[in-house]
Amino acid sequence: MTTLLVIITAVLMSNGLLLAYLHWAFHAPRFAQHRFRAQPVTMRIDERDRLRNALLNGIIPVSIFYAYVILGFSRVIVEGPVSWLTILWQVALVLTVYDLGYYWMHRYAHTQKWMMKIHAVHHKARYPSARDSLWIHHYENVAGVSLLLVTLTLLGPIHVYSFALMFWIYTASNILIHSGVAFPRYPLKLFNGLAEQHYGHHMVNMNRNFATITKFWDRVFGTDL
Numbered sequence: 001m002t003t004l005l006v007i008i009t010a011v012l013m014s015n016g017l018l019l020a021y022l023h024w025a026f027h028a029p030r031f032a033q034h035r036f037r038a039q040p041v042t043m044r045i046d047e048r049d050r051l052r053n054a055l056l057n058g059i060i061p062v063s064i065f066y067a068y069v070i071l072g073f074s075r076v077i078v079e080g081p082v083s084w085l086t087i088l089w090q091v092a093l094v095l096t097v098y099d100l101g102y103y104w105m106h107r108y109a110h111t112q113k114w115m116m117k118i119h120a121v122h123h124k125a126r127y128p129s130a131r132d133s134l135w136i137h138h139y140e141n142v143a144g145v146s147l148l149l150v151t152l153t154l155l156g157p158i159h160v161y162s163f164a165l166m167f168w169i170y171t172a173s174n175i176l177i178h179s180g181v182a183f184p185r186y187p188l189k190l191f192n193g194l195a196e197q198h199y200g201h202h203m204v205n206m207n208r209n210f211a212t213i214t215k216f217w218d219r220v221f222g223t224d225l
């Protein structure tokens with residue numbers, strides 16, 4: 001249990017740093033020519049509202065994850081010897097199934113009235129930067145984290161190293177797709193395609209590009225731009 005809590009804390013802290021770096025890059029003159037939009041406009045929201053929302057959306061997933069571990073559901077996360085191949089397979093399986101669930105949840109959020117109201121909060125960010133990844137309704141936040149944990153519980157057991165990598169990709173991808181910048185160098189350049197795809201969802205056509213971790217499900221269901 002202690003290992004898991006350390007992993008959850010480390011992943012959230014490292015991705016906090018990633019978010020801070022990407023937010024800085026979005027406004028930095030050296031990356032100005034690489035921004036998807038020339039002017040670094042995001043949205044006019046009272047800074048206190050933004051801070052309150054970000055704090056709440058930080059506390060919610062941490063509380064849900066800690067409750068998941070403390071209530072004993074984390075028995076689906078196991079320790080012991082494991083190969084890298086097993087880790088990669090488990091991470092790919094959980095994230096692919098999660099992304100399928102998220103794809104449909106997000107797609108319904110653009111067609112079902114009651115869900116549209118909730119999801120509209122996030123779409124106030126027409127030209128998002130990394131910190132807008134936190135600007136979502138807290139119901140949507142609870143739904144996303146719960147979807148990941150239900151997927152994990154149904155597909156488990158998985159190794160604790162697989163959980164660490166899976167959880168890092170899950171949190172980092174949500175930040176990276178909102179970067180608003182096509183980075184010229186690796187490793188961030190690796191995520192330019194996904195960031196561009198999600199920018200298209202915010203700026204160009206909200207009825208396309210519903211998945212967040214890969215383009216796979218949008219291609220399968222014919223909704224990629």
Ligand SMILES: [Zn+2]
Nearest residue numbers: 106119123201
């Ligand atoms: Zn959307």
